[in-house]
């Protein structure tokens with residue numbers, strides 16, 4: 001249960017306290033793509049995401065997009081946001097996130113992972129000792145597998161409410 005608990009839980013990217021993250025020593029951000037930065041079936045990120053990415057860059061965070069999705073999707077968003085990216089990351093396994101850390105030249109303790117899924121983003125991040133931030137998903141219409149996992153997530157989140 002502890003590994004499923006995010007350090008921070010916010011409604012959308014704009015609620016992430018970038019300046020506070022810096023003061024606790026976070027220098028790098030791993031950012032999930034689908035339903036975190038952009039709706040899974042869209043190539044056009046919402047205004048909130050665009051503005052937030054600008055703010056994160058302005059605070060000079062070391063940014064990498066880390067997605068379990070295909071290279072094509074990651075390249076599309078890399079071109080949009082002009083940042084590093086890692087496709088087929090196999091979250092929550094440690095291998096992909098370790099690769100991302102290496103690409104960023106960052107230590108786990110100075111890196112946050114931001115994503116919409118407990119069983120991939122939060123679990124993977126916690127296993128590596130990253131600062132985990134859960135955001136509410138951008139869109140609810142999803143692949144069948146993701147909707148099944150959402151039911152498990154609802155259960156976990158209900159239990160986590162107590163600690164919030």
Ligand SMILES: [Mg+2]
Pocket residue numbers: 032033034035036115116117
């Ligand atoms: Mg996602």
